[in-house]
Amino acid sequence: MQIGYARVSRGDHQDLGAQLAALDAAGCGRVFREEASGGKADRPELARALVALQPGDVLVVWKLDRLSRSLRDLLFTLEAVAAAGAAFRSLTEAIDTTTPAGRLMLQTLGAFAEFERAMIRERTLNGLAHARAAGRHLGRRPSLTAQQRAEIIARAEAGEGSPSQLASLFRVSRSTVQRVLRAHRARVDL
Template sequence: MGIGYARVSLEDHQDLTPQLETLRAAGCEKIFEEERSGANADHPVLAKAIASLKEGDVLVVWKLDRLSRSLRDLLFTLEVINTAGAGFLSLTNAIDTTTSIGRLTMQIVEAFAEFEREMIRERTKHGLENARRAGVVVGRKPKLKPARKAEIVRMIEDGGETSSTAASLFDVSKTTVKRVLQAYRAEQQNKAA
C-alpha cells in the first residue's frame, strides 16, 4: 500500500495542494499531512506515517527534501523504513527502494555519506593536531587561572574551607573545585614519587 507524506513550512506560507494531488495521482491510499519547518528536527506526523508502515508498504513523498533536510537524517529515516520491511519512493527525485536500482542508488548515497563523515573526522583530527603543535589551546578557555586554582587549594588544604564555599566564592561548580583538588593532589604524588 502506498502511504503518502506531504509537508510544508508554515513560515513560507506554502500550499500542500500540489503535493497532495501528486501523491493521490501516484496511488497513495493514505496521506499524512504536516505543516512544520524542515529545519525543525521534530516531525510528529512523519513519525506517525512511519509507525503506520507495514511490511510491503511504500512511503511516498513528492520530493526528498519533504522527508529530511540533511543526508544524515535522510539515511536514518530510510533505515527505519527499511527495518519496517517497507519501501520508499520519492516521485520528483526518481528514487524507489522497492527496485534493485533504487536500492543500489541508496547504497551508493550511503557510501558517499560515510566517506564524507570519515573525511570530516580526518580533517578535524588533522586540524586539532596542527593547532596543538602551533601552541593553540584547543577547547573551552579554563574557568580559573593558575593563581585562582592555587588560592582554592590553599583555602581547602590549609584553611579548612569546604568545596562548596570555594565554589561559591570563585563562581564555579563544586565539580570544578574537585578537579582542581584532584590535579593538585596528583601533582603532589608525582613529586613525592
C-alpha cells in the same frame, strides 16, 4: 497511500515548511514530522511512520538526507519499508524503489552520502590533531586562572573555607574547586 516523513535537526532553527509543502504536493495523505538529528538512531516519528506502512504504500521524503545520514541506517530503514510491503520515494533525488533503476540509484547515493560524512569526520580529526600539535588549547576555556587556582589551594590548606565556600567566593561550582584540590594533591603525592 503515500506516507510522508519530514525531519529537521534539533536546535538548528530549521523550518519544516518547504518539506511539508513538497510532500503535500506529492499527494501524501499522512505526514510524520520530527525534530531530531539524522545521525540519531532513536527517531520516534520515523518509527511510527514505518509502523503505519501497509502493503502497497510508499514512504516519501523530500530529500534523502532527511531519512538518514549513513548507508547502514538507510539500508536498515529501507529493509523495514520493504518488509512492510511498501516502497520508498525521495522527491529531490527522484528516487523510486518501485523500479530497479531507482533501487540502484538509492544505493549509490547512500554510499556517496556515507563517504562524504566519513571525509568530513577525517578532516575534522586531522584539524584537531594539527591544532593540538601546534599547542593550541581545544575545548572550553578554564573557569579559573592559574593565580585563582593557587589561591584556592592556599586557602584550603590554611583551612580558610570549605570547597563550597571557596566555590562561592570564586564563582565556580563546588566540583571545580574539588577538581583543583584533587589535581594539587596528586602532584604533591608524586
